[in-house]
Amino acid sequence: MITPYDVAKVRADFPILHRLVNGKPLTYLDNANTTQKPQSVIDAVADLYTTYNANIHRASHLLGELATRAYEEARVKVKTFINAADAHEIIYVRNATEGVNLVAQTYGRRNIHAGDEIIISTMEHHANIIPWQLLCAETGAKLKIIPINDAGELLLDEYAKLLSERTKFVGIVHMSNALGTVNPIKEVIDMAHAYGVPVLVDAAQSAYHMPLDVQELDCDFLVFSGHKLYGPTGIGVLYGKRALLEEMPPWQGGGDMIATVTFEETTFNDIPYKFEAGTPHIDGAIGLGAAIDYLTTLGMDKIAAYENDLMAYGTGVLTEVPGLRMIGTARHKASVYSFVLDGIHPYDVGTVLDQEGIAIRTGQHCAHPVLQRFGVPATIRASLGLYNTREELDTLVRGLHTAREIFGE
Amino acid sequence: MTAESLSIDKAQEEIIEEFDYLGDWTERYKHIADLGRKLPPFPEDQRLEENKVKGCQSQVWLSGHLSGEQIIFDADSDALIVRGLIALALRVYSGRTPEEILETPPEFINKIGMSEHLSANRANGLQAVIKQIKRYAVAFQARTETA
Incomplete structure (x- = not known):
């Protein structure tokens, strides 16, 4: 029916x-700035603090177990929402911006060097420009820009000309926040992959307007923010392919991201925890899970x-x-x-x-x-x-x- | 009829009375837009980065120079509402001595029935202009004292 x-x-x-x-x-x-929240999201956050608040992954008591379970169930909801292969490929961050910065500072620092090129487009949000500029300044890599036409559409022919053996990364917005353009993202990804170049998709604007399937897109990284997805502020998602995430060094150090620590040496936890140092935004993640439930039901x-x-x-x-x-x-x-x-x-x-x-x-x-x-x-x-x-x-x-x-x- | 012919306090009172006659917010905005249109053109040689007022959503320029004992201000903005608000500020503060400027708080802002219609950002823009006007007054005061 x-x-x-x-x-x-x-x-x-x-x-x-x-x-x-x-x-x-x-x-x-x-709404492109931020969206309003349904009662179910507000209730989910209030419910945590009213009935089962505790720190996660550390507590040896029932509340800690309940909070941990809700936090991790939300991760599974995100995984299903974007059709990732595995919930461990979902890393909680503060917002899409932090997701891009994480990739630039870990994957980028390790794999991008002087003379290499990073491709982005004219219609990127500053969140997908500045992290790459910072990386270029640090490494001596160069930023290449895909131009657009007067309607605000990507010029794929020009993009094809920019791709070369020097290209080491492509960061591309799925949907422009300033124009509303929805880019032919699958084509952009496939063209980069032909050169063996990984692609990060900024899905901050698209994630709440259209279904996403990271396996079908075959994107290597994808970021979005919870607050635009009818969820709380301060929580966002970085999706990355398992093999890439495992190879990436950690970014921030602290509790929960380690396996063993001595003053001589630290071994790191597995993904996604390797990238989630310190007590995370527990209510944000749970609220995001509730927002995804709401969207999925509709x-x-x-x-x-x-x-x-x-x-x-x-x-x-x-x-x-x-x-x-x-x-x-x-x-x-x-x-x-x-x-x-x-x-x-x-x-x-x-x-x-x-x-x-x-x-x-x-x-x-x-x-x-x-x-x-x-x-x-x-x-x-x-x-x-x-x-x-x-x-x-x-x-x-x-x-x-x-x-x-x-x-x- | 010009602002110079009125005392600084009278200029503020005149603005407040003028707005008392206006009706709802659309009328008030229309009047402010009119004032913005009538603001004298900004001297192009003063359109410098150092004359830009920081803390405004629109672009705002302000420059001041001494004429005898008084400071004459020129100002501009690319947004009409802001130009109108600046015009009000200049009616109060332009052509005054540094002492007069520093002794006079901008009471008209709260008394023309606009404060609840100005978002925090916009109110801050006007406040930023007035703060800059007061900085000029302090600078010129120091200069005339040491001269």
Whole structure:
């Protein structure tokens, strides 16, 4: 039996959506920044602290056992969510950013040397630029950039020209936070693999909009953040292929990441614990597990279908706003409308929309190079989540008309 | 009619009275946008990195020079709301002596009914401009004392 996507029922699961902002109902369209949390996630975190809080992997008592089990069950949920081969390939980190830094500082430092090349794209978030710049500065490696066209799509021909024996790593965003472009990630990975080059996928924006299958993609690393996946802040995931993770040196040292320690020598624990030094974000991991349960129950394919339909509706009503120029018009796009209004500073638009209870983001979206590519200092970005409605997009359009009325010449 | 002809306190009172006549937030924003449009052009030779005010989401420039005993300020922003808020700040603080500037807190910000409409970021932007104005006053005061 096919159950239709009931957005009213979904909205009822998110308590924050029922508050007022500046006297108006909240219209939350800043999901690419962070998403709101369903009650089940909030309850999962509260339940830990209310009924079974203890440190994990160390306690010899029942609470410790319960907390450890919940923490590790969440890891299995992540594994299933992205279809990893093994839960030990799931490393908890703080966020997608930390995942990229971990790979750059461990895999990168060991395997990338002077004269080697790392390929990323013009549309990367700073999280997938700066860690590689730091590594290049340290090792003498070079950063190569895949250009994009005026629609905001990767130029795969140019990418093919950049790949060579010097290429030692490819880091690529699955879905652009500033443009909404969904990249042909499988093709990007296959092309790198033809040169034996490993690929890291930044799935921070895609993980909550579409089903992910790391085995089918055959990516070597993949990162995403819990807080965009309707889970808590401060928890993220680094997926890596077992063979690569086992060969990588640890990053941070401390408790739980070791097997034996003497002052002369330390032997390290197995993956994933080798990379999880110190007491981790236990409630974050458990909350992330609850978020994944929530998404799985709704069905990622159904969420994607609903959002795609909503996306098309929004593109239609927004392009009718006079003077609106969409930045990023890729054929394959999800969830993000990045735009400018002729003659009005994005910041001024944001000010007016805030008065109307509409939450969007204005600015450069931690992706300065891609905005430079389009020659705009900043954009207004509205981004969809699984609870947004057509009515909310209509509210956004009305807010933009108000902004034009106030700021128009 | 110019700000120079009013005392610094009178200039603030005038702004507060002006906003008393305005209705809801859209009217207030329209008025601020109008003030922003009327802000005199910023001298292009002053559009320097050192004249950029840090701590603002939009780009903001501020420069000041002494004219007799008074400091004249020029300012600009690429966002209209910010330009309007800066115009208000200049009506109060431009053409004043360093002493007047340092003795006068920016009471108008809270009294024009905008503080609840300015997000923390935006309020900080205006505060950053006023802080910079006060820094100029301190610097010019020190210079005139040692001269």
